[in-house]
Amino acid sequence: MAAGAALFLMWGGKMQKWRPPDEDLPGTAQSVVLLICGVGMVLQWYFAAPQAIAIFLASVFALALACVISFLRYSGLLGSYIYIRKVATSKKSTRDIRILGGRVLLPEAEEKRRKHSIDVQSLLEGAAYNPDLLWSREARQWVKQRVLLFFILTLVLGTSALTGASFATQVLLTKKAAASVIETPDAPVSK
Numbered sequence: 001m002a003a004g005a006a007l008f009l010m011w012g013g014k015m016q017k018w019r020p021p022d023e024d025l026p027g028t029a030q031s032v033v034l035l036i037c038g039v040g041m042v043l044q045w046y047f048a049a050p051q052a053i054a055i056f057l058a059s060v061f062a063l064a065l066a067c068v069i070s071f072l073r074y075s076g077l078l079g080s081y082i083y084i085r086k087v088a089t090s091k092k093s094t095r096d097i098r099i100l101g102g103r104v105l106l107p108e109a110e111e112k113r114r115k116h117s118i119d120v121q122s123l124l125e126g127a128a129y130n131p132d133l134l135w136s137r138e139a140r141q142w143v144k145q146r147v148l149l150f151f152i153l154t155l156v157l158g159t160s161a162l163t164g165a166s167f168a169t170q171v172l173l174t175k176k177a178a179a180s181v182i183e184t185p186d187a188p189v190s191k
Contacts, residue, residue, distance in 0.1 A: 067157035074150035102135025
């Protein structure tokens with residue numbers, strides 16, 4: 001239940017600061033994460049047993065460590081490639097929308113950046129926030145794929161570590177396999 005709640009909170013909670021920009025997080029990516037996490041939860045539940053607890057605990061630690069490493073890489077990608085696009089919401093106000101830039105600037109954009117000694121954000125503003133004037137689609141797709149990959153890995157590894165820890169705790173406290181709750185002797189009697 002804890003792993004299910006954590007998964008819901010990750011997708012339903014406030015994670016706006018570290019999730020990819022909405023245009024770069026398709027519904028398919030969310031579905032893939034939920035599918036992988038669901039399958040992982042069932043497999044962990046099935047294999048969590050007293051005779052395998054040492055291996056199970058080691059895998060939980062490895063999953064948690066891999067989650068941290070994946071998150072650091074993901075955070076680094078966002079820090080390097082997120083830019084702000086200002087969108088008019090009325091005559092007097094704008095709203096900031098985060099977008100992903102590309103791996104390398106187009107040659108003409110790089111030339112303008114050097115000529116005017118400005119940063120990439122200022123260059124984007126000067127291009128009327130049109131990313132196609134600064135990066136090729138391939139350069140933006142390269143960044144998008146890596147951001148999505150590390151976002152998915154972070155969520156899947158974190159959820160798997162949490163799920164594994166909860167099943168390991170259940171096994172350690174009950175001295176029974178986690179799946180034993182559905183075996184006939186332990187099942188509730190229905191009349």
